[in-house]
Amino acid sequence: SQQGEEDPQALSIQEGENATMNCSYKTSINNLQWYRQNSGRGLVHLILIRSNEREKHSGRLRVTLDTSKKSSSLLITASRAADTASYFCATAPRSEKLVFGKGTKLTVNP
Amino acid sequence: AAGVIQSPRHLIKEKRETATLKCYPIPRHDTVYWYQQGPGQDPQFLISFYEKMQSDKGSIPDRFSAQQFSDYHSELNMSSLELGDSALYFCASSLTLYQETQYFGPGTRLLVL
Numbered sequence: 001s002q003q004g005e006e007d008p009q010a011l012s013i014q015e016g017e018n019a020t021m022n023c024s025y026k027t028s029i030n031n032l033q034w035y036r037q038n039s040g041r042g043l044v045h046l047i048l049i050r051s052n053e054r055e056k057h058s059g060r061l062r063v064t065l066d067t068s069k070k071s072s073s074l075l076i077t078a079s080r081a082a083d084t085a086s087y088f089c090a091t092a093p094r095s096e097k098l099v100f101g102k103g104t105k106l107t108v109n110p
Numbered sequence: 111a112a113g114v115i116q117s118p119r120h121l122i123k124e125k126r127e128t129a130t131l132k133c134y135p136i137p138r139h140d141t142v143y144w145y146q147q148g149p150g151q152d153p154q155f156l157i158s159f160y161e162k163m164q165s166d167k168g169s170i171p172d173r174f175s176a177q178q179f180s181d182y183h184s185e186l187n188m189s190s191l192e193l194g195d196s197a198l199y200f201c202a203s204s205l206t207l208y209q210e211t212q213y214f215g216p217g218t219r220l221l222v223l
Contacts, residue, residue: 031210043153043200043214088152096166097143097155098202098212 006089006101014109019076021104023089024069030092032065034074037086037103046074046087081110112136114203114215122221123191131186131218135203141165142184143212144176147198159184160206191222 005024013019025032031050035043049056049065049072056063062075076083086105090098115134123129135142141160145153155168159178170176173191178184188195198219202212 033211035214040198040219042216043202045211045213048210092210097158097168098145098153099155100152102152 006087006104008104009102010105010107012107012109013079015079015081017079017108019079019083019106019108021074021087021089021106023072023074023101025072025089025091025101026070027091027093029067032063032072033090033092033098034061034063034072035088035090035100037088039085043088076106079106079108081108083108114201114213116199116201116215116218118218119216120219120221122223124223125191125193127191127222129188129191129220131188131199131201131220133184133186133201133203133215135182135184135201136213139203139205139213140182141204141206142178142182143202143204144170144184144186145200145202145214147200147217148194149197151197153200156186188220193222196220196222 007022033048034046037043047058047063049063060077065072084107086103088100088103090100117132143158144156147153156170157176158166162178174188176186198217200214200217202214204212
């Protein structure tokens with residue numbers, strides 16, 4: 001079974017709007033990471049949040065982590081067409097291999 | 111900055127053939143991970159190596175084997191290929207075993223006909 005589950009599966013917004021993606025996981029974690037993948041391309045690391053952190057910012061990205069609810073959210077503010085991609089959360093239950101969620105496919109319309 | 115290099119980028123094979131995928135980690139990274147991503151799927155962990163030794167194993171078929179060499183590059187060998195092996199194969203590297211961030215290569219797209 002998947003460690004991380006994202007919702008929504010697909011999200012379509014207009015340029016300039018904010019995009020929020022959610023991720024839930026099942027087991028205890030050391031950290032949770034968000035990756036971005038353009039269609040059929042490699043995975044780009046966006047941000048890592050540790051289990052003792054509640055919120056983290058990086059540019060237009062804001063990640064929250066709620067370990068009591070085993071959930072995380074990724075907020076992209078002032079979205080751009082270039083943000084169109086699939087976004088995956090990944091957890092490292094044993095600090096080695098990453099376990100990915102199903103991903104959210106984000107489309108930002110110009 | 112140097113990134114993870116994977117070769118080949120695209121590969122077409124027939125059923126029952128053999129394929130070898132190569133991964134060159136970021137310089138000074140001693141840990142390598144292999145992931146498989148089927149069409150429309152999330153990446154699935156296959157196997158990892160730290161300092162040339164296997165460190166963890168995931169859902170890797172017995173038909174597949176991998177190793178890490180003295181220069182830290184890694185090769186994934188896939189034999190008796192099946193149609194279902196068609197996927198994107200990613201290699202990732204990290205600075206060391208418990209370094210949290212994994213840096214992914216561009217992937218090798220394997221098509222089995």
